[in-house]
Amino acid sequence: MGEACFKLNFTLPFDEVRALAHEAMDKWLDALAPLFEEGKRTTLKEFSHHFTATRSLLFGACMEAAIEKYYADELNRQWCDCPRCKRRLKRRRLDDKEFSTLHGRFVLKRPYFYCFDCNQGFHPLDDILEAAPENHQYDIQEQSTLTSAQLPFGGGAELFSTLTGISVGDHFQYDTLNAVGETATLENVIPDESEIEKRISQATGASGDPPVLVVASDGAHLPTRPKSPRKGKRGAGSYKEAKGFRLYLIDSQERIVQLASWHQIQDAPQFDQDLGLVASRIPKEKVRTALLGDGADWLWTSMTKHFPEGRQVLDFYHCSEHIHKVAKVQYGDGTIDSQQWAEAALVRLSDGEPNRVIGALKRMNPINAEAKEEIRKLIGYLENNKHRIDYCASLEKGFPIGSGGIESANKFICHTRMKRPGAWWVKENGNAMLRIRCAIYNGTFKRVFEKYIETKKA
Numbered sequence: 001m002g003e004a005c006f007k008l009n010f011t012l013p014f015d016e017v018r019a020l021a022h023e024a025m026d027k028w029l030d031a032l033a034p035l036f037e038e039g040k041r042t043t044l045k046e047f048s049h050h051f052t053a054t055r056s057l058l059f060g061a062c063m064e065a066a067i068e069k070y071y072a073d074e075l076n077r078q079w080c081d082c083p084r085c086k087r088r089l090k091r092r093r094l095d096d097k098e099f100s101t102l103h104g105r106f107v108l109k110r111p112y113f114y115c116f117d118c119n120q121g122f123h124p125l126d127d128i129l130e131a132a133p134e135n136h137q138y139d140i141q142e143q144s145t146l147t148s149a150q151l152p153f154g155g156g157a158e159l160f161s162t163l164t165g166i167s168v169g170d171h172f173q174y175d176t177l178n179a180v181g182e183t184a185t186l187e188n189v190i191p192d193e194s195e196i197e198k199r200i201s202q203a204t205g206a207s208g209d210p211p212v213l214v215v216a217s218d219g220a221h222l223p224t225r226p227k228s229p230r231k232g233k234r235g236a237g238s239y240k241e242a243k244g245f246r247l248y249l250i251d252s253q254e255r256i257v258q259l260a261s262w263h264q265i266q267d268a269p270q271f272d273q274d275l276g277l278v279a280s281r282i283p284k285e286k287v288r289t290a291l292l293g294d295g296a297d298w299l300w301t302s303m304t305k306h307f308p309e310g311r312q313v314l315d316f317y318h319c320s321e322h323i324h325k326v327a328k329v330q331y332g333d334g335t336i337d338s339q340q341w342a343e344a345a346l347v348r349l350s351d352g353e354p355n356r357v358i359g360a361l362k363r364m365n366p367i368n369a370e371a372k373e374e375i376r377k378l379i380g381y382l383e384n385n386k387h388r389i390d391y392c393a394s395l396e397k398g399f400p401i402g403s404g405g406i407e408s409a410n411k412f413i414c415h416t417r418m419k420r421p422g423a424w425w426v427k428e429n430g431n432a433m434l435r436i437r438c439a440i441y442n443g444t445f446k447r448v449f450e451k452y453i454e455t456k457k458a
Helices: 014-030 044-070 124-129 138-148 153-164 170-183 193-203 268-279 297-306 316-331 336-350 354-363 369-388 391-396 404-418 427-442 445-457
Strands: 079-081 088-090 093-101 104-115 120-122 212-224 238-250 256-265 288-293 311-314
Touching: 014 044, 044 104, 088 104, 093 138, 104 124, 120 124, 138 153, 138 170, 138 445, 153 170, 170 427, 170 445, 193 238, 193 256, 212 256, 212 297, 212 404, 212 427, 238 268, 238 297, 238 404, 238 427, 256 268, 256 404, 256 427, 268 297, 288 297, 288 404, 297 311, 311 316, 311 369, 311 391, 316 336, 316 369, 336 354, 336 391, 354 369, 404 427, 427 445
Parallel strands: 212 288, 288 311
Antiparallel strands: 079 088, 093 104, 104 120, 212 238, 238 256
């Protein structure tokens, strides 16, 4: 915008604002009259409900008065420069706009200018106020997004209205979250290098020993559906895998310090690209890295590619499940022989002796076809992962052996919000929800929302 559009009168007529605020207060106090009817005993709860229901009338009127006085020159502006060609323009009209904020509603008559050379119209005061084009302003949109990231859209809208006295509706909740989610790129959802270094420094012990960085990957299956066509049925839904990773630190007191989580319904190449970006922000010389996962090839391919110095650890509990499955089909469910064989095998694996377990499996006489197949699969599983099996040595070095960290991220980020009765997600909307929830988990939501505001200004 031209300089003339932003020349403000900074001599605030505060006495006038005070007078208008007092007038608004008088009107609000008049609304309290029913609480003071003769013979009525108003409870604290009734006072609280009445204040919640009417506070927007008071605060909205005060905000309107403050803006009208503070920006009196802008509200009465007759001329303005075109922001593109700098041509001098005369005001064409005054347009009403209702502004809805967390502190009330009010209406302003804003000058409107139009440049025929650029075919562009604009309201300079909207830019000065950094107002959202919608009636509900960014403070409402931010809190609405946080609410709908935690609760179903309908229930979230009801709770939002109950707590704030502002009615937004489930469609507004849905549209706003998806709009914010579209701008929530990996670059913004993941903490930047300076924030990561800060968290590493905080996790470093007094001795100066570097903390353990755990890079854990896993997949979470989520209910998805195709986009609804204009006519006809939308088609059957299906479960698709949200591939995710979590990077966290274990400090000197064995507490978990969150660094970065990222989950998306996507393929392995995109997962690899995403993990590579995060890896580029990690000062690897300041941490001791452990790579933790189950037996899925796609996650090990990416983790070892981007963190080649990391110690590879096969999740103990996944490995234990495979061991107990063979024990069950070979020796019987719940039998002493089954329990003893499984415990002996896990002790050998904990001592870093997978070859002894593999040798014993090869010598085993299967009792039936099912046992033969399960033994075959376990031999292949251990052969493929034996360089990742040395649990006691990993624990001695301070590395975890269980995937509870990534499993809890799967549950918190994916399952608790997206696996609800009757919930089916279009892939794009599901990924938007996941990005927002990752930002909340990573502590970067404020930055993501600021990015959203920037895109609205463009």
